[in-house]
Amino acid sequence: MKMIVGLGNPGKKYEQTRHNIGFLVINHLIYEFGIDTKSSTSSKFNAIITEALVDRSKVLLVKPLTYMNLSGEAVRPILDWYKIDIDDMVMIYDDLDLPLGKVRFREKGSAGGHKGVNSIIQHTGTSSIKRVKIGIDHPQNRTVVDYVLTPFTQDEKPKIEESIYLTSKALMEWLRGAEFKQIMNTYH
Numbered sequence: 001m002k003m004i005v006g007l008g009n010p011g012k013k014y015e016q017t018r019h020n021i022g023f024l025v026i027n028h029l030i031y032e033f034g035i036d037t038k039s040s041t042s043s044k045f046n047a048i049i050t051e052a053l054v055d056r057s058k059v060l061l062v063k064p065l066t067y068m069n070l071s072g073e074a075v076r077p078i079l080d081w082y083k084i085d086i087d088d089m090v091m092i093y094d095d096l097d098l099p100l101g102k103v104r105f106r107e108k109g110s111a112g113g114h115k116g117v118n119s120i121i122q123h124t125g126t127s128s129i130k131r132v133k134i135g136i137d138h139p140q141n142r143t144v145v146d147y148v149l150t151p152f153t154q155d156e157k158p159k160i161e162e163s164i165y166l167t168s169k170a171l172m173e174w175l176r177g178a179e180f181k182q183i184m185n186t187y188h
Helices: 016-033 066-081 114-124 145-146 157-175 180-186
Strands: 002-006 040-042 048-052 057-064 088-093 103-104 131-137
Touching: 002 016, 002 066, 016 048, 016 057, 016 088, 016 131, 016 145, 016 157, 040 145, 040 180, 057 066, 066 088, 066 114, 088 114, 088 157, 103 157, 103 180, 131 157, 157 180
Parallel strands: 002 057, 002 088, 088 131
Antiparallel strands: 040 048, 048 057, 103 131
């Protein structure tokens, strides 16, 4: 079983914000899978968990409801309950240090100042977690907190939609058995 975790914040007011790029990718994957969105929300896990079958293998698409900075509090219990190996998990999140729409695939690394990633690293005890970072650019004349909680502009949306599509396509290949290293080489 594999698990893809999209990082973001729950609630309507955060829905289309830069910090919710992980949730946007999960939503796109659900659409691409053609899954009935009768996903399960579990207070036990504090997450929206959508189950899917890809080539007869079960996949969990997860959106933690703990708010970004506490993402690990939802992720760890899900890994434990479903007995998912950390090597079978990918997390998707926004990256201020990448240009808008730039996608980077990594097999491990530090949190790089991202509090959601830091929470997951702390709760899993490892930084060897597959990840997809999607660039949201760095704010010019704003604080980081204000910037990440703003929606994408009309001019930015095409680049973001393209990066969401590219990420979804790459993750579908991984779910169908492609090695993550191969995904990294193909999509960089």
